[in-house]
Amino acid sequence: MSDSPRIAFLASNTEPARLALAAMVARHGEHAPDAADVLCPLGGDGFMLQTLHRYGHLGRPVFGMKLGTVGFLMNQYRDADDVAARIALAEPAHLRPLQMTALTESGTSTGSLAYNDVSLLRQTRQAAHIGVDLNGQERVAELIGDGVLVATPAGSTAYNYSAHGPVLPLGSATIALTPLAPYRPRRWRGAILKADTEVRFRVLDPYKRPVSVTADSHETRDVVEVTIRECRDRQVTLLFDPEHNLEDRILSEQFVF
Known part of the structure; x- marks a missing residue:
């Protein structure tokens, strides 16, 4: 320069x-x-x-x-x-940002980048029921609570931190998976994952318990499935x-x- x-x-x-x-x-x-x-x-x-x-x-x-x-x-x-x-x-x-792809109840697909975090949140008073898969393998059959998020190291000190998620060192090639006000499984506090892990969230009862997803400030409502991975070309x-x-x-x- x-x-x-x-x-x-x-x-x-x-x-x-x-x-x-x-x-x-x-x-x-x-x-x-x-x-x-x-x-x-x-x-x-x-x-x-x-x-x-x-x-x-x-x-x-x-x-x-x-x-x-x-x-x-x-x-x-x-x-x-x-x-x-x-x-x-x-x-x-x-x-590196996260790449989020969401499928909605209407069958449409939307994508967005997130430099801080991607968060799923219940849209009504009903608790969200969400399944969590990592690299195609089911890890949490049914997470019941307000929602769940995935954060980058730069974003780990924001919403993730307020939800009692871990603070990740910059350059650690990791992401944080953090539940939001979990009711079941009650003792699960989340996980620290390799940055190249593919995270898939399945909304288990989307009609009775609707869920939205937000990638930084971009919100998509009424989602049924959300896939998150590190963006390798940005x-x-x-x-x-x-x-x-x-x-x-x-x-x-x-x-x-």
Whole structure:
């Protein structure tokens, strides 16, 4: 990368992010994402995920700056700093998303990527009944509860962590399988799987107990089967300031009491 990279600044719809966008463009110039060397989203983790979904196919490294409520995937915003100099010193974190394919009651099939997690949730007051297969082999005949999720290492500190799932080290080539408020089997707390494991969820009573699936923020309702595997043809690179890189943040989360 050159000493003066072309940076595409992108902003969420909040006023602080819009003001920061104007300041960054005035100082560093304006470039379209497909003509830039680096993408720089300004916002929170939600906007970072939107940026990855919209522009991840470009293969550009992403240096996000926090101007939102949550910024685990972002760097601190400092308008007085030289962003190009920070990017030159930044440390990369390489992430692969999950590929989700869902079959609905109507017979339609839909697919989506998830950089954080894929979660199945009951749609009504009725508990979900879900079968869990790994690489074609049944592992849980009937999981009864609110639902279940699969998380990447980067996403393991988000919804997965709040559901008492494990925090996964970055680069560990693993994914987390975590039940959501399980009633049966009551003592099952989930599993840590190899990243190349194919996970299939079967909704056992979809008409009486409807279930939806959400891949990051993309929801599909009334699903009967969901298959999840690591996406091998998509990788994104996030850039982080050396003093607060993503690997250290994930490690630190394992020592929060």
